[in-house]
Amino acid sequence: MTVMDTTRTRTDTCGAPPQPHRLPDGQDRYTISEVVAVTGLSAHTLRWYERIGLMPHVDRSHTGQRRYSNRDLDWLDLVGKLRLTGMPVADMVRYAELVREGDHTFGARFDLLESTRRDVLHRIAELRDTLAVLDRKISFYADADRTRGGATAEED
Amino acid sequence: MTVMDTTRTRTDTCGAPPQPHRLPDGQDRYTISEVVAVTGLSAHTLRWYERIGLMPHVDRSHTGQRRYSNRDLDWLDLVGKLRLTGMPVADMVRYAELVREGDHTFGARFDLLESTRRDVLHRIAELRDTLAVLDRKISFYADADRTRGGATAEED
DNA sequence: CGCTTGCCTGGAGTGCACTCGAAGGCCATA
DNA sequence: TATGGCCTTCGAGTGCACTCCAGGCAAGCG
CATH class of the missing domain: 1.20.5 (Single alpha-helices involved in coiled-coils or other helix-helix interfaces)
Structure with a gap:
């Protein structure tokens, strides 16, 4: 992933959970391939999550490409955790709806x-x-x- | 389950794990519906387990109906536990094969x-x-x- | 004797969570 | 200009673990 290498900065927030791969808030506009790299999910799956309403609205670049934020990454993290509790996707969608409401x-x-x-x-x-x-x-x-x-x- | 009620006997083996619903060894010839009642699995699933090789050979009555033993129940118990670790059925089949070998x-x-x-x-x-x-x-x-x-x- | 119940079989169908592919198009960098 | 990364829609395919169905036999009861 050439993209990743060029955009990486040394800013490791030494806060509570040592989250790697994070840009400081304000510059957090990850491409889909970057998110693929950090989450392990496929681009297909990420777009699918959006289609089914499992994501809060993801920002777009001026050309219409997805730009994920740190918050989106946090959300995906939560989703990942909930997923391995065996929670069905439909229930997570329900939760996402509640957040949107x-x-x-x-x-x-x-x-x-x-x-x-x-x-x-x-x-x-x-x-x-x-x-x-x-x-x-x-x-x-x-x-x-x-x-x-x-x-x-x-x-x- | 009329069948269950009529065949029940007071023999509660006060051994280590207080296994209920168990007849003493020798008379342990449970019908499929009895096994459904104690395991919570469906009869369909029980037959399917057999087809895919997840069961040791289950005994049959003279008319060809399945008669499960205490050992079969133990096995199903193990399978149930392994299942909720997320182990794929294929792996359990592999284990069953090893036992048969x-x-x-x-x-x-x-x-x-x-x-x-x-x-x-x-x-x-x-x-x-x-x-x-x-x-x-x-x-x-x-x-x-x-x-x-x-x-x-x-x-x- | 016929009815109901319980069980049998093989094979088809279901639901979930992806997963992939195709077709066609936009934009930016080498 | 060409290449690569991304976009869209849309539908089909996959793998898993069941789940159900149709058609049929055997036993027990009124």
């Missing part, structure tokens, strides 16, 4: 986030459970390896 | 489980990360609710 939807957004949070907690618990099962099986196979031909009970 | 695949099974374990750990970390973001946003909205019209920074 303005401040009077704060309550609804709060509720949505709260229920997502409960969901995530639940999933973490499930995964821990699975981990326990996995550990049991793993130690079974580790034992089986040492006690070659011993009286190993049935296990899969 | 016999004891000489212990090493491969161990490796597969280990890598799944790493995966689960990774996903838990991701979810925790997401949880942190969620918590930040939630407390933002909670604050916004109290400091009505205050100098709230931009947030989505």
